[in-house]
Structure formats: C-alpha cells, structure tokens
Amino acid sequence: xxxxxxxxxxxxxxxxxxxxxxxxxxxxxxSEADLKKTVLYDFHxxxxxxxxPFAGWSMPIQxxxxxxxxxxxxxxxxxxFDVSHMCGLSLKGKDTIPFLEQLxxxxxxxxxxxxxxxxxxxxxxxxxxxxxxxxKVTNDHIYLVVNAGCRDKDLAHIEEHMKFFKSKGxxxxxxxxxxxxxxxxxxxLAAPVLQYLTKDNLSQMYxxxxxxxxxxxxxxxxxxxxxxxxxxxxxSVPSENAVDLAKAILEKSExxxxxxxxxxxxxxxxxxxxxxxxxxxxxxxxxxxxxLTWAIGKRRRGEGGFLGAEVILKQIEEGPKIRxxxxxxxxxxPRSHSEIQNSNGQSIGEITSGGFSPCLKxxxxxxxxxxxxxxxxxxxxxxIRGKSYDGAVTKMPFVPTKYYKP
Amino acid sequence: MALRMWASSTANALKVSSTxxxxxxxxxxxxxxxxSTVLEGLKYASSHEWVKPEGSMATVGITDHAQDHLGEVxxxxxxxxxxxxxxxxxxxxxxxxKATSDINSxxxxxxxxxxxxxxxxxxxxxxxxYEDGWMIKVKPSNPSELESLMGAKExxxxxxxxxxx
Numbered sequence: 068x069x070x071x072x073x074x075x076x077x078x079x080x081x082x083x084x085x086x087x088x089x090x091x092x093x094x095x096x097x098s099e100a101d102l103k104k105t106v107l108y109d110f111h112x113x114x115x116x117x118x119x120p121f122a123g124w125s126m127p128i129q130x131x132x133x134x135x136x137x138x139x140x141x142x143x144x145x146x147x148f149d150v151s152h153m154c155g156l157s158l159k160g161k162d163t164i165p166f167l168e169q170l171x172x173x174x175x176x177x178x179x180x181x182x183x184x185x186x187x188x189x190x191x192x193x194x195x196x197x198x199x200x201x202x203k204v205t206n207d208h209i210y211l212v213v214n215a216g217c218r219d220k221d222l223a224h225i226e227e228h229m230k231f232f233k234s235k236g237x238x239x240x241x242x243x244x245x246x247x248x249x250x251x252x253x254x255x256l257a258a259p260v261l262q263y264l265t266k267d268n269l270s271q272m273y274x275x276x277x278x279x280x281x282x283x284x285x286x287x288x289x290x291x292x293x294x295x296x297x298x299x300x301x302x303s304v305p306s307e308n309a310v311d312l313a314k315a316i317l318e319k320s321e322x323x324x325x326x327x328x329x330x331x332x333x334x335x336x337x338x339x340x341x342x343x344x345x346x347x348x349x350x351x352x353x354x355x356x357x358x359l360t361w362a363i364g365k366r367r368r369g370e371g372g373f374l375g376a377e378v379i380l381k382q383i384e385e386g387p388k389i390r391x392x393x394x395x396x397x398x399x400x401p402r403s404h405s406e407i408q409n410s411n412g413q414s415i416g417e418i419t420s421g422g423f424s425p426c427l428k429x430x431x432x433x434x435x436x437x438x439x440x441x442x443x444x445x446x447x448x449x450x451i452r453g454k455s456y457d458g459a460v461t462k463m464p465f466v467p468t469k470y471y472k473p
Numbered sequence: 474m475a476l477r478m479w480a481s482s483t484a485n486a487l488k489v490s491s492t493x494x495x496x497x498x499x500x501x502x503x504x505x506x507x508x509s510t511v512l513e514g515l516k517y518a519s520s521h522e523w524v525k526p527e528g529s530m531a532t533v534g535i536t537d538h539a540q541d542h543l544g545e546v547x548x549x550x551x552x553x554x555x556x557x558x559x560x561x562x563x564x565x566x567x568x569x570x571k572a573t574s575d576i577n578s579x580x581x582x583x584x585x586x587x588x589x590x591x592x593x594x595x596x597x598x599x600x601x602x603y604e605d606g607w608m609i610k611v612k613p614s615n616p617s618e619l620e621s622l623m624g625a626k627e628x629x630x631x632x633x634x635x636x637x638x
Binding site: 128129133134135138330334398399400402422423425451452 | 544545547548550566568570571573
C-alpha cells in the first residue's frame with residue numbers, strides 16, 4: 068500500500084544504502100538533521116515549499132500550488148525547479164573523450180563542441196549505473212550532470228576507472244561543481260523569460276546545446292534540456308548568485324513561471340515518458356531493455372568498448388527479453404511494483420512508475436513486460452490491491468514533447 | 474494503516490523540517506490549519522477518519538485535514554456493501570496525485586451502503602469531506618468502540634500537534 072513520491076525518495080535512498088553497504092559502511096539512513104540543504108533552502112521555505120527528504124537532501128515536494136496545478140502550469144506557462152541536489156561534474160584533459168567512452172554508451176567523440184546528449188553509465192553486465200546528460204564543452208572538456216541519489220556510487224565508479232586510466236598514462240582529471248547550484252527553467256515561457264536576463268541570443272540555441280554565458284550578471288553553464296518534455300533550460304549558476312537568479316526569473320515572468328517541486332516534476336517526466344533512475348532503470352536493466360537503444364551511438368554499436376558492451380550489443384542483435392513500455396489504464400493509478408498480466412491472467416511484468424496524469428486526466432504508467440507483449444495497443448490487466456484493472460500498452464511520450472529544434 | 478502511514482510518513486515528510494523553517498513558518502501553518510474544519514458531533518480516529526453515528530447506522534469518511542494534506546483525490550477504492558469492516562483496519566484506499574493512502578475503519582460492523590458517487594466524482598472527498606464525500610455507512614457491531622475515538626476538540630489538538638511537530 069505504498070506509493071507516491073515521498074516513498075519513492077525513501078526507497079531510492081534505502082536501496083542505495085543497501086547497495087553501498089559493503090563498500091561504504093558509514094552510510095546510514097539520514098535523519099532530518101543529516102539532510103543536506105541547497106543554497107535555496109530558505110528561499111523555498113519562505114515561498115511555502117513543503118520540504119521532504121529526497122536522496123539525502125531536503126527538497127520541496129510542492130509549494131502552495133497543488134501538484135495538479137503546478138504540472139499544468141509548467142506546460143501552459145513555466146516552472147522553476149531547484150535541482151541543485153544533482154551533481155555537476157567536469158572532466159578535463161586531452162584524453163577525456165576516450166576515457167569517458169569506456170564508461171558510457173554515447174558516441175561522445177561525434178558530439179559537436181557545445182552539444183550534449185542523454186547517456187547511460189553501464190556496468191560489466193550491461194546494466195545501468197545511472198543516466199546522465201553529457202555535454203562536450205570542447206574536445207578536452209566534458210560537462211555532465213548525474214543523479215543526486217547516485218552521486219556517491221557514480222563518483223566512486225568514475226574515480227576507480229580514472230585512477231587506472233591515469234596509471235596507463237591517460238590525461239584526464241575531474242572537478243566536481245559543488246561551488247555551483249542548478250536551476251531548471253521549463254515551459255513555453257522559459258526562453259522569453261531567460262532572454263530578459265542575458266545578452267546572448269537564445270533563439271539561436273537549440274535543444275541539447277550548451278553555452279557558457281552571463282545570466283543576470285553571473286557566469287553560467289546553460290544547457291537547453293530538461294526533464295519535463297517542454298522546451299527549457301538547466302542553468303548551472305555560482306551558488307552565491309543562485310537565489311538572485313531564481314528571484315529574477317520569477318519576477319521577469321510576472322508571476323507566470325511558478326516555483327515547482329519534486330511532486331510535479333515527477334508527474335511531468337512521467338507524462339513525457341522519461342525514466343526515473345531507481346524506478347524505471349536500475350543496475351540490472353540494460354539501456355536496450357529501457358528503450359534507450361537510440362542513445363547508443365552508431366559507431367559504438369560497431370566498436371563496443373564500453374562496460375557491458377558484449378551483453379548490450381548481443382541484445383541489440385537478438386532483441387531484449389523484456390522491454391520498457393507505457394500504459395494507460397482504468398481504475399486506481401498503477402504504482403511501482405503493480406503486477407502486469409496478459410489477458411489470460413498470466414504475469415508478464417511489473418509497473419515501475421505510475422500515477423494520475425494532471426494534463427491528460429487519466430492514469431499513465433510505465434513498466435517492463437516480456438517481449439511479445441510490448442506492441443502499442445496490447446491489452447493488459449494491471450493488478451492493484453488484489454483487483455485487476457484494464458490497461459493497454461501505449462506509445463510514449465504520453466504528452467507530446469516540445470523541444471526547441473531547428 | 475495508511476492514512477496513518479500518511480500521517481506518520483508522507484505527512485511527516487510534508488512538514489517543515491528544520492528549526493529555521495519552523496520559526497519562520499509556524500504562524501502561516503497555524504492560520505491555514507484553523508481553516509481546516511473539524512465538525513462538532515462527529516468522532517475521529519487518529520488516522521484521520523471521521524464517524525457520524527445516526528441511530529443504528531454510522532457514516533464514515535476522511536477529515537478535511539486529511540483531504541487537505543492528500544491534495545486532489547483522483548480515485549477512491551471502496552469495498553462492496555455486505556462486507557464487514559473492523560476497527561482500525563483498512564477497508565479501502567484514497568489515491569491522490571501525490572500518493573496512495575489506506576483508509577481505516579474507526580468502527581467494526583457490516584457495510585450497508587457505499588458512496589457510489591465517488592466512483593465518478595472522487596473530488597467530492599476534497600470539496601465536501603463531511604457531506605457528499607462520505608465513504609461507507611456501517612451497521613456497528615460493537616458501538617462501544619465509539620467511546621475510544623476522539624471528540625472534535627481532541628482531534629483538533631491532534632491536527633495542531635501534527636502541524637507543529
């Protein structure tokens with residue numbers, strides 16, 4: 068009988084705590100006092116943020132607006148999120164690209180400077196350690212952002228491989244951007260509002276592109292990306308300028324861009340069909356099973372050369388045994404771990420995320436089913452509290468994405 | 474169990490979590506808390522359900538305070554008439570955009586009627602928690618259980634404590 072974002076945050080934290088127990092004995096379940104705070108913490112509280120523990124941080128789950136209203140407002144006007152709990156990282160050195168390509172599935176070499184892509188860090192078995200947006204700033208500088216809940220294990224993983232790489236004479240080093248904060252500005256008003264605060268022409272900057280520029284008088288890393296399916300930006304700003312920038316964005320939007328918490332962020336990403344690491348993607352799930360084969364660069368499919376490549380390339384060839392798909396269903400909203408059955412009542416998989424879509428006003432969910440049951444339109448039953456309800460496999464995104472593309 | 478789960482965890486999570494916030498924010502919460510209605514004449518469970526005894530029947534629902542914390546209710550999962558419920562155990566669930574919460578019965582007995590309007594219009598739980606948003610009518614098998622429940626004054630105090638905590 069559990070569900071919802073709070074439990075989700077807890078279960079991720081707990082799962083990570085268990086996973087890391089062997090290597091990091093000191094990690095324990097965080098009490099409120101141990102929670103980390105972003106530099107915007109007081110700003111959230113003053114603005115009515117309801118703070119909850121999330122991946123070791125105290126973060127706003129919502130403000131005064133309901134999750135329903137916040138979700139809809141993001142798509143109609145805009146949302147400002149504090150995502151400073153996520154970990155920004157720069158890798159530098161002339162061998163940065165070959166180094167990173169050992170760990171991720173993306174064709175990093177082929178990225179044009181100033182562009183980025185979604186990628187996955189894999190383990191030896193081809194499972195996902197984390198998903199991440201990687202940006203090639205220059206040929207010897209990569210900027211990436213990893214999940215808060217995965218920070219420790221990601222950094223340990225990168226560090227271990229970096230030590231070995233350097234011992235063989237490779238030139239790569241890292242800088243963790245703990246001096247910076249991260250804001251996500253999403254929705255149709257994101258670009259017009261941000262344009263008030265910078266001289267750079269944002270109409271020339273497309274989805275996936277990256278720039279270092281002045282915003283509201285502070286040197287920022289700007290990526291045209293997000294986690295809502297809307298057009299928008301993630302802004303890495305020096306922490307001492309973060310509160311001023313948040314205030315300026317809200318003010319320039321004349322109150323239309325609203326502070327938005329993790330609750331609506333979860334609804335938005337689910338409507339956009341995007342994975343939440345820890346729910347929809349885990350250590351034992353490969354990028355192919357997760358429907359992210361598109362993120363494996365063409366050259367990389369030929370050459371491999373990343374952890375777990377043998378498993379992953381074989382799956383591409385033979386097809387994965389399970390696949391992540393979307394569902395629309397009747398009855399109560401499915402939540403993670405709800406069983407999925409075929410029309411004969413046989414178990415074919417499990418829901419990994421689900422909820423009521425504020426924009427579509429119906430239940431949406433994603434989960435994994437055995438291949439063969441994955442075609443859009445396939446009727447399924449979803450079991451919730453012992454009762455089975457009708458559902459159908461549905462193409463994702465549930466709500467059309469509005470990325471700014473040329 | 475789960476409205477309690479909600480009370481002890483999700484709602485805990487919804488609470489402002491540091492001394493900084495507490496000093497800044499408890500006045501605003503007190504004000505909003507005062508607008509959360511607690512009706513005289515009803516009995517309340519610590520897991521945020523109410524019971525209204527009417528002759529040989531009793532009506533059960535969730536409180537204004539509960540619906541306010543859950544946010545928009547999108548689905549109400551209720552049992553069928555004729556089934557029995559027991560004091561303190563779950564008989565259904567409320568789904569909000571935020572989370573799933575079980576609903577506990579404050580009294581034992583047989584369900585004689587279920588509010589079928591909630592199937593089509595679950596939002597009645599938000600707009601009218603004590604009237605149109607009622608959930609089940611029960612024929613109590615052990616009316617003395619009512620005495621173990623809270624009155625309006627006691628329940629208001631519980632809500633206040635939960636907010637400040």
